[in-house]
Amino acid sequence: MTNAVEHNDTDEPTVVVDGERETVGEDGEEVVRIRVADDGPGIETARRERIFERGELGEESSGSGFGLYLVAEAVESYGGEVTVEDSDLGGVAFEVTLPVAT
Numbered sequence: 001m002t003n004a005v006e007h008n009d010t011d012e013p014t015v016v017v018d019g020e021r022e023t024v025g026e027d028g029e030e031v032v033r034i035r036v037a038d039d040g041p042g043i044e045t046a047r048r049e050r051i052f053e054r055g056e057l058g059e060e061s062s063g064s065g066f067g068l069y070l071v072a073e074a075v076e077s078y079g080g081e082v083t084v085e086d087s088d089l090g091g092v093a094f095e096v097t098l099p100v101a102t
Contacts, residue, residue: 001015001017001036003067003068004036004038004040004091005038007040007041008038008039008040008041008091009040009041010039010040013038013039013040014038014039014089015036015037015038016035016036016037016038016089017034017035017036017037018034018035019032019033019034019035020032020033021033021100029099029100030099030100031080031097031098031099031100032097032098032100033095033096033097034095034096034098035093035094035095035096036093036094036095037087037088037089037091037092037093037094038087038089038091038092038093039087039089039090039091040090040091040092041091042086042087042090042091042092043084043092048084051068051084052068052069052071052072052082053069054069068082071096075096075097075098078098078099079098079099080096080097080098080099081096081097082094082095082096082097083095083097
């Protein structure tokens with residue numbers, strides 16, 4: 001959520017966070033999806049896979065390049081995934097999907 005505000009070029013950034021629990025797949029696995037969407041400048045489609053690589057920095061980033069890498073590594077270690085796509089708000093939306101703990 002910090003990135004959504006920090007890298008937003010509007011006067012009043014909009015960030016929407018929502019979540020849901022659902023059943024997926026033929027085996028009826030339950031997952032939780034958390035989605036963070038913004039109205040920022042977006043991320044070029046060609047860069048979307050690279051942003052999860054260790055040390056990858058945005059064009060005007062003052063960060064370390066480890067934030068999204070660590071998020072992806074942590075989520076994947078629990079059997080989940082992180083995806084990024086266009087947001088209905090005009091920026092991007094990150095979605096974290098994790099299996100429900102039993």
